[in-house]
Amino acid sequence: MWFKSNIQGTPRIVIDLSDQMAYFYKGGRLAGMSPVSTGKPGHRTPTGNFRISQKKxxxxxxxxxxxxxxxxxxxxxxxxxxxxxxxxxxxxxxxxMDYMMRINGPVTMHAGHVPGYPASHGCIRIPWHMAKIFYAHAKVGTKVSVVP
Structure with a gap:
């Protein structure tokens, strides 16, 4: 769900592993949110603070x-x-892995199937329609926090 396309400010993304949700902020205000699917057992998505280092x-x-x-x-x-x-x-x-945004070595956020639970090999899958929006509003250098 994208709320505010006209919000100005520095973008920031928060991935909440417990909620399986991504939150996109601009200038500290919530601009959008989306369900995600993160790493399944044995392939956990790493937590921490990262920056988008590549977009493709x-x-x-x-x-x-x-x-x-x-x-x-x-x-x-x-x-x-x-x-x-x-x-x-x-x-x-x-x-x-369309709309790929690399956040930590091999770990990326990209368009993919989101079944409602952790199912990836460590990446952050986001539904196609939301991946396109997040990709358009984020840039290389955007902060990404992955929280437990």
Missing amino acids: YSHRSNLYGHYISPRGYVMRSNVDVRRHRKPAGSRFRGAS
């Missing part, structure tokens, strides 16, 4: 995705290239 409209994961046959069919889905061997003749296609 269309991005693909280099760790998670699918193995694709030479004919273009998915041979194996939901792979982790560090754990799952690539079948002979296949190629890797990384999971889509």
Whole structure:
């Protein structure tokens, strides 16, 4: 939900892991909020204070995705290239991470499926329509706080 597109001021994002919510502030005033899906057990989203270090409209994961046959069919889905061997003749296609904003090494905020509980490999998934808005209003250097 985006409340105020005309608010001026420095943007800041707060990710609340317990609520599975993202809050977007401008000039200290709440401008919008959205449900998110953060890291599942074993892949927890790190807490702390970060800054957006990179933005990329269309991005693909280099760790998670699918193995694709030479004919273009998915041979194996939901792979982790560090754990799952690539079948002979296949190629890797990384999971889509559109509206990607990098906040901490491999951890990003990006558009994706938000089932209502922690389900990611550590990233912060946000629904497509809200990812587009957050992406448009945040810039490289925007502060991001991830709180328990």
